[in-house]
Amino acid sequence: MPDPMPAVIAHRGASADAPENTLAAVEEARRQGADGIEVDVQRTADGVLVLHHDATPRRTTDAGPALADRLLGSLTSTELRTLDAGAGERIPTLAELLDTAGDLELFLELKDPWLYPGIAAEVVAALAGRPAVVMSFDASAVRPVDAPGVTVGQLLAAAPDAALLDDIATYAQLVTVDYRAMTADLVAAIRDRWMSPGVFTVNEGATMRRMVDLGMDRVITDRPAMVRDLLVGH
Ligand code: G3P
Numbered sequence: 001m002p003d004p005m006p007a008v009i010a011h012r013g014a015s016a017d018a019p020e021n022t023l024a025a026v027e028e029a030r031r032q033g034a035d036g037i038e039v040d041v042q043r044t045a046d047g048v049l050v051l052h053h054d055a056t057p058r059r060t061t062d063a064g065p066a067l068a069d070r071l072l073g074s075l076t077s078t079e080l081r082t083l084d085a086g087a088g089e090r091i092p093t094l095a096e097l098l099d100t101a102g103d104l105e106l107f108l109e110l111k112d113p114w115l116y117p118g119i120a121a122e123v124v125a126a127l128a129g130r131p132a133v134v135m136s137f138d139a140s141a142v143r144p145v146d147a148p149g150v151t152v153g154q155l156l157a158a159a160p161d162a163a164l165l166d167d168i169a170t171y172a173q174l175v176t177v178d179y180r181a182m183t184a185d186l187v188a189a190i191r192d193r194w195m196s197p198g199v200f201t202v203n204e205g206a207t208m209r210r211m212v213d214l215g216m217d218r219v220i221t222d223r224p225a226m227v228r229d230l231l232v233g234h
Pocket residue numbers: 011038040053109155176200201220
């Protein structure tokens with residue numbers, strides 16, 4: 001029997017075709033048939049959870065000199081609302097995402113969580129029972145997360161050794177790895193520990209086919225339509 005196809009998760013929304021981490025990118029992901037979306041969560045100076053990847057708004061917005069190089073966490077939600085995040089979009093709040101995500105699976109990355117003490121618990125509270133994955137590269141941020149409906153994910157930039165995987169298995173259900181580090185042995189090692197393997201960020205056909213052959217549970221991509229077309233033809 002062929003392996004089931006991986007879930008297609010839109011990276012920062014469908015970020016090849018809409019401004020990343022915006023509600024437009026979420027809608028585009030839905031239009032392209034994604035199963036879910038990945039977004040980055042940070043917190044403003046006045047305590048609002050927002051979707052944004054970088055440490056500052058310089059790259060992704062029209063912020064002028066007064067705001068462009070300020071740390072995101074030093075800006076208020078009112079200041080952020082003045083910024084154009086591309087195509088007239090605003091930097092959305094997590095609450096706005098939850099209002100619009102519908103049945104899309106949510107993969108919420110806690111970005112630089114050491115800057116935002118307590119952010120994991122705040123994200124869980126905002127979910128209010130809505131199922132979602134809460135994940136991070138920073139193990140200490142997600143290790144304490146244990147809530148109904150919340151799946152814990154560990155992100156990895158490089159292949160882990162057995163001891164690290166053993167530790168991850170004590171708190172996480174998903175392990176999502178840079179595709180360049182993913183191998184058949186690593187898939188087996190993750191599954192041996194009753195966790196689910198996935199990869200980021202796959203935007204090219206040959207790599208995608210390799211990930212399907214490795215039996216990945218999910219792929220995170222900037223191009224959900226391309227990946228879905230490829231899966232249909234696989
Ligand atoms: O979901 C994993 C992936 O998003 C991590 O990389 O830099 O795009 O947040 P980055």
